[in-house]
Amino acid sequence: MKQLLDFLPLIIFFTVYKFFDIYTASGALIAATTLQLIITYILYKKVEKMLLVTFAMVTVFGTLTLVLHDDNFIKWKVTFIYLLFAVVLAVSQYMNKSVLKSMLGKDMEAPDFVWKKLTWYWAGFFIFCAILNVYIAFNLSLDTWVNFKVFGLSALTILNIIATVAYLYKYLPEEDKKD
Numbered sequence: 417m418k419q420l421l422d423f424l425p426l427i428i429f430f431t432v433y434k435f436f437d438i439y440t441a442s443g444a445l446i447a448a449t450t451l452q453l454i455i456t457y458i459l460y461k462k463v464e465k466m467l468l469v470t471f472a473m474v475t476v477f478g479t480l481t482l483v484l485h486d487d488n489f490i491k492w493k494v495t496f497i498y499l500l501f502a503v504v505l506a507v508s509q510y511m512n513k514s515v516l517k518s519m520l521g522k523d524m525e526a527p528d529f530v531w532k533k534l535t536w537y538w539a540g541f542f543i544f545c546a547i548l549n550v551y552i553a554f555n556l557s558l559d560t561w562v563n564f565k566v567f568g569l570s571a572l573t574i575l576n577i578i579a580t581v582a583y584l585y586k587y588l589p590e591e592d593k594k595d
Contacts, residue, residue, distance in 0.1 A: 491553035498546035505539040
């Protein structure tokens with residue numbers, strides 16, 4: 417249920433864009449993200465910080481897109497979110513409080529050097545995605561950017577999650593590997 421809820425705004429954005437335009441899709445994205453926030457709170461009685469940040473960015477950049485009738489703002493939202501994630505990871509690493517370790521370390525034990533490598537890996541991945549988004553958003557067609565945003569970035573993220581799990585697998589205790 418949570419995974420569907422996480423992808424709900426993206427699915428709605430894409431569907432509305434394909435039937436209407438980027439401005440209607442941006443409005444739908446704001447509404448869907450608001451709905452996601454409300455449903456998440458109702459179901460889980462809490463809202464993760466990442467969802468709050470995403471909600472704030474969607475609301476600000478989506479509203480600017482609608483009010484100024486300029487699709488560049490919604491394109492920049494993706495870049496800013498990825499750069500923010502990279503900065504949070506980097507700062508947490510410098511403060512010796514790895515965000516990845518705090519998120520995944522409850523379920524998966526690994527040496528500190530592993531969390532450090534993964535933190536820098538993910539920070540680099542988010543920077544790469546931000547740069548790639550800027551290139552595609554401002555050098556290719558709007559249709560290409562929307563498809564990249566929905567399918568390309570999602571696929572890249574899923575591949576990186578798989579790579580992360582594969583990397584962490586060798587550090588799992590033997591009894592966890594059998595499960």
